[in-house]
Structures are given as C-alpha cells and as structure tokens.
Amino acid sequence: MGFMDIFKIKEFKSEIDRLQSANQELLNSNEVMNSQLQELGAFDYYKIKEMTDLLQSEYHQKEKDLQTEYADKIKQAETDLSKRISRLEEVISDREEKSTAVLSSLDDLRLQEAKLTKSVKTQTNKLARSKELVKAINYTFEKYLNYEPSQSTIKLPENDLSDLEEISPSVILKLHCMDVKDLRKAYRENDKQINTILEKYSARYTTKANQAIYKLMVIALRAELQNILYNLKYEKLDKSVSDVKTVTQKYLKIAGDGNQSIAGTLTKFIGEIEYLFINAVKIEYNYYVKKEQARQEQLAIREQMRQEAEERKALEAERKKVEREESKYNGEIEKLREQLSAAKDDEFEKLNARILELQSQLADVIVKKKEISNLANGKAGNVYVISNLGSFGDKMFKIGMTRRLNPQDRVNELGDASVPFKFDVHSFIFSDDAVGLENKLHQILDDKRVNKVNRRKEFFYTSIDELEQLVTEIEPTAEFNKTMLAEEFHQSLSSDVNYTDDYVDDNWDEE
Template identity: 35%
Template sequence: MIPVLILSLLCLVLAASSYWFWKKSQQSVAECDAARQEGEKNRQQISALEDRFRSVVDADAEAKRLVSEANAERSRIIQDLTDTRGRLTQTISDLADQHERQLEEQRALQKQIGNLQTEFAALDEEANLQSFGFYKPKFDFVTSVEYQQKLEYTRTAQKNLIIAGTAATCSIEWQVNGSVAEGRKQTAQYLKLILRAFNGECDAAIARVKFNNVGVMETRIRKSYEAINKISKPQHSSLAATYLDLRLRELYLIHEVQEKIQQEKEIQRQIREQMREEEIAQRELEKARTDAEKEEKRYADALRKAQQDVQKATGEAQQKLLAQIEALELQLTQAQQIKQRAISQAQLTRSGHVYVISNIGSFGEDVYKIGMTRRLDPLDRVKELGDASVPFQFDVHAIIYCDDAPKLENTLHRLFHQRRLNRINERKEFFRVTLTEIAEAVRANHGEIEFLHEAEAQEYRKTMALLAEIA
C-alpha cells in the first residue's frame, strides 16, 4: 500500500514537473519567437538605417581610405623632402667650400694684380709724374764740387767691388764636365753677365733721373736687382747688397748735383742781375752827378758874368741884373744840392727804394711782389718787371726810400715767409698777403708811408670788359 502511494506520489510529482517544464518550454518558445521577431525587427531597422546611411558609411570609409593614402603620401613626401634636404645641405656645403676656394683664389689674384700694378706704376714714369713726392736730400754738401768729389769716390768704390769680385758672387763651386776650372770659368762669365745687365739698367735710370722721377728710377734699380737675384737663385748666384747701395748712392748724387748746379746757376743769375742793377744804378748816379756838375758850372759861369755886368750897369739895368744874380744863386744852390745828393747816394751803397707792386691779371688778388732797387727812378725797375714775361703791367702800391733798403726788404720777407707763393726758390719775391698787412709791417719797421690800396689794373680790367662784350 505504501509503495503504491509512493509510486502515485512520484507519478504526481513527475506529472507536475513535466507540466512545469512544458509551461516553461512554452514560455521559452514564446520568448524565442518574440526575440526572433524583435531581432527580425531590429535587422529590418538596421537594414533600413544601413540603406538610409549607406552613403555616409561609404564616405567615411572613403575618407579613412583617403586619410590612409594621404598619410602614406605625406610620409613619402616627408622622406623625399628629408632626402632632398640632405642632398641640398651637401650641395650647399660643397658650394660653400667651392666659394671659399674661389675667394682664396680671388684674394691671391688681387694680391698678384696689386703687385703687378705697383710694379707697373713704379716702372711707368709718365703715370708716376702726377704723384711724385717731395724728394728729401740724402746729402748736405754746400757746393756742386763737393757732390762731384763724392760721386767720384762712389764710382771708385763700385770699381773696387767689381775688381775684388764681391759685387756679384756665387755661393757654391760648380763643375762642368767634371772640371772645377771650367766651372769657375762659366761662373765668372755668368757673374759678369748679370753685372752687365744690372749696370745697364742702373746707367739707363741714372741718365734719365730728374727732380720729378728720382723715386721712379730708384724703384727701377731695386726691381732690377730683385729680378736678377731671383733668376740667379737656381745658380746660387746673387748681386751684393753693398753694390746696390753704391749704385743707389750714385743715383742720389747725380740727382742732387743737378739740383745744386741749378741752384748755383740761379744764384749766379741773381748775382748777375744784382750786378746789372747796381751797374745801372751807378751809371744813373754818375750821370746825375755829372749833370749836376754841368748845371753847377753853367749857373756859376752865368753868376760870375752877371756879377761882372752888375758892376758896370746902373739904374734899372743894374736892378735886373741883381734879380738875375739872386735867381742864379738859388739855381746854383739847388744844383749843388743835387750834386751832393747824387754823391752821397753813390757813397751809401745800401740806400735805395723798396717797392710793393701787384699784377691781378697775372697772379690774382692779394698777391704782391716786395722788392728793392737802387735806381734813381724806381719806376724804371717796375717797368722792366712788366715786360713780355707777364701779360699785364704791374700796379705800384708803394715806393719807400730808405738808407738801408736791403734791411727793410729782408725784414718784410722774413715777416711774410710763410706766405710765399714759391716755397722752394726764396728768391721769388711774391707773397699771398693783404696790402693792409704789408702797410702795418712797413709802419712798424720804417714809419708812416702812403699806400695806394686800390689796384688800377687798367689793361686787365679792359680786357675782361672786352671779353664780357664778346660773350
């Protein structure tokens, strides 16, 4: 009974369990159907969305593809740029090196051009004439004879060097075909050849030396010396520096002796001019004295005759003769005074006239000649100065008579020394100075004197006016 009951219970339990599982399965099926329907619905919605947004999806994919391709292209371009930059950097470096080499070559060429131009300018006398400088004398001999003696001594020293075999030397002993003697002979001939070449250049330069090319000629000699020694270097031969110094000394002496001879000629010319001036002045004084003596004798004779006649005359005739005697006595006194003045001036060798003249047409404004003459009429000297050597006549601003004319002239020259037009030849008496300054200097060293401050310059001014009308 009990087992049947248990069995019934078990059946009942099984039936309940089966029903429960069936209900669950039905629910699951229903849920599955619902889920399937929902999934189908979702798929339809997704499909609709995909259809709706298909173009967007395709564009995004295309965009991603393009971005990917762009990134790849960018990477390629960057790589190409990197490679190109490397190549350009190397090219720039190569070009910089090449440029530096070219600059070095250019500097070398410019240096070479500069050396050639310097050498050309030194050797081109005509080009150098415009730039010659003031030559500073190397010697200070007083006379040209002393220069000639020094020149002879220098030439003797050159001959002694050549005779002694030290003017040109060879530092090694050559052999020709194994012969020392033949080598010495060839060496002697070569040294003689280079000496002859150098001496020829020196003699040509010395023969042409002048005041305006002494620097050029010195450079020629030095260049010749350097060129010969450079060519002779492979033969271990050279000209001696001592011989070069002697040839240069000869050049300087030749130049300076020419200058000294010219100075001596100028001094002699000045002395001759002064002697001529003195001779003219002396003749004028002698003539003035002779004329005064003649006048004195004529008046004295006339006076004696009048005195003899007055003793015989009476009345009105006697009165006329007395008046005539008085006039003759006055004229005789004046003639005696003129004679005495001429004698005194002839005895006073330093008396004379200092003149101040100008020539605007020839020398311009504020240029004055301050000179001295012992002529009785100083204007004769001024007329001589205005001869054919100048285009216009001189204007006279002052003529100052004094007992010591050379002293006053030298004083004025010394005061205005720094204002000379010609600073080389001090015998040229032209000064760039105002007339007021000259007048003040004369008053301070001589006394009051009348100055004509305006230059008439008649010929010059008429010429300028004529030219202005023609223009």
C-alpha cells in the same frame, strides 16, 4: 897935600868936566842916532833879524829831526816792501807751478778730446754705413719679403732707427743743406755701400753658372743705374726713382725665372741694392740742382753787375747834366751881379729879385747833385714792393732794390717784356743802406719764397696787409699803397677784341 897937588886937582876937575861934556855930547849924539834909527825902523829890523835867526835855527833843528824820522820810516817801508815782494814772488812761483800743472793737464785733456773726437767720428761713419745697410735690409723686408709687424725679431724696430738717426742723421734727410762737394762725397760713400752689398752676395754663389749669372746681372744693373743717372732731369726725380724700381723688378724676374734655387737670396739682394740705387738717384738729383743753382747764381750776379753798370752810367749822365745846369745858373747869377753894380734903384730891385730866384733854383740843382752823388758812391737807393695781379695773382709780390735816380724806371723795365702786364708799385722805401734793408726784408719773408732753389728770385707768397705792416714797422715814414690797379689786366678782361697799335697824338695840329 902939596901945592902941586892943588893944581893937579884943578886939572883933574877940568878933565872931568871935559869928559862929562864929551859924554853928554855922546849921549846927545846917541839919542839923535837912536831917533834916526827909530825913524828908519832899524830896531824892528834887528828884532826881525833876531827872530829870523831863531826861526832858522828852529827850522834847521826840525829839518834834522824830520830827516832822522823819515829816514827811519823809509828804512822801515823798504823793509816792509822787501818782505811783500818776497811773499809775492813765493805766491807767483807757486801759481806758476800750478799753472804749469793746469796747462799740462789741459794739454792732456785736449789730446784725449782729439782722440775721442776722432774715435767718435770714426764710429759715427761706421754707424752711418751700417745704418744705411740696415735700412736697405728693412726696405727689402717691406717691399719684397712680405714682412709682417709681428715678426719683430727679423726687422730692426723703428724706434731703434730713430735713435740712430739722432746720432748719425741720414744723408738723404739733409741733402738740401749740402753743397756740391759734400754731395759728391755722399755719392762716393753710397757707392761704397753698393760695392759692399755686391761683394757680400758674391760670396754666396758657389757654382760657376750662378756666379756667371750674378756677375752679368751686376754689370747690367750698374749700366742701368748709369743710364738712369745720365737721363736724370731736374723735374723728373720721381720718374727716375720709378725707373730704378722697374729695372730691379725686371732683373729679379729674369734671374729668378732662370734659376729658382737662388730666388730667395736674389730677392734680398735686389731689395737692398734697389734702396741704395734710389739713394744714388736722389743724391745725384740734388747734385744737379745745386749745380744749376750755382749757374743761376752766376747768371744773376752777371745780370746784377750789368744792371749796376747801367745805373752808374745813367747816374753819370745825369750828374753831367746837373753840373751843366749848375754852371749855367752860376754864370747867369755872376752876370746879373755885374749889372747890379751899375743899376739904378728900380733896376736894382728887379735884378736883385732875379738873383734870388736863380739862387733858389740853383739850390734845388745842388740838392739834386748831392743826391746823385750819394746814389753813385754809396749804398743808398730805393727798395721797392711791387705786384702783378694779371701775371702772378694777388698773393705774390716782388721785393727788390734799385739805385736809379727815378726808381719807377726800374719797375717799368721789369714790366716791359718779361711779363704780360705792368707791375703795380705799393711802396718805394729810400734808405742810406738799401742793400741791407732789402736783405732784412728778404730774411723776414724767407720761409715764403716762391723759388726755393734760386735765392736771386725775389718773389714771395704773402698778403698786401702783411707787407703794409712790415714796411710800417721798418720805415714808418714810407708811403704804402694797398691798391692793385692792374689797369692793363682789367682792361684786357673787359675787352673781347684786341686793341691796335694805331693812335693819334693829342698834340697833332689838324690844320
């Protein structure tokens, strides 16, 4: 080793010491920085960051896996759904074909039903006409040919006629259910049957003399029937039927006396034509009754409209009167309130008491005003049950309805001049739907109506006990009075002389 190398060794040692010193300072600095990083949580941050990176990596991997898995599932679901749709389309197509076939079959069935219905109607009409002609022949056997029950081969048995009635009921049996239009149609049908009889018997006469007698008799019988129908009255049905029999008997005798050779044929003809003439009278009678019923209905409607107009007028007048009272009370209360602000203690109490009193009275006025409004604008009203012992006895009652604020006014009106005595009230039933309640009572008692023709006449045959039970069931809170006072009736029975109209007012001052 040379001298220079010794100096280099010293330099190297010196450099090593310097580097060691610098390294120690760096280590110290790193310890300080680590300490500071530890205090700041830097190491936790790096750990968390490292874990976050790991979790993100795992998340992305899971996401890719799920996307792949769901893509397969969605693809499979789409495939399954496509198959189901295809199957459903096949089912729908099949059902549409079946539905088309069913609809076609239904159309065919409806067409067949329409044809059968038309055929049944045609055959029923033919049966009805034939049945009436058969009944006319049976009538002839019974009334004119001294038919005996043992001659069963001549007359159609009663049980066969009963079977025919079930298939095609006789017009005469259902006249009361027919309207004016149906009655006119029934009359025309009966007239056609009369023409059929006339044409049938016309062909039986060959000589001119017999034909002339027959034609003259037909003309005369037609004229006699028209005369009977013209004179037909509502209360004279039995007399008109008797007139038909008298006319036919008269012409049978005249024609038979004129030519005995046609007496047998003529007897059968008269018997059949008499039956159909009686039918004509009955049909025409019911036609007149229905026309009168319609006329009475119109009169009743007009009377009801008049009555309702009067009730509305009375309610309007009462409403204005109540509004004036309400205005007076409000004005008085307002004036007292103005005085109240300047009143002393003793006057304050008096004024306050007076205000409370007026407010109480005002509340009654408001309630009355609301009641008037309900009666005027809605269906509210009172259903009344009344009787008139002196006029109708103890088994006849009237059930009606009124919208009057005081229902007794309507009852007094009914007993003013139309009947000899006043009505007794057994019950007033207030209802929000008085019309419906009245109709319900009428329907329950419908089979007990006094007037079977004019349903506007609201009288019924019943008893006071039955009415009490009926009212109690429908409206338990309604009062019912079973007593028939009939004061004027009993006073009239107890007096042998007539009372005068002279009287002295109890309030007359003798001075």
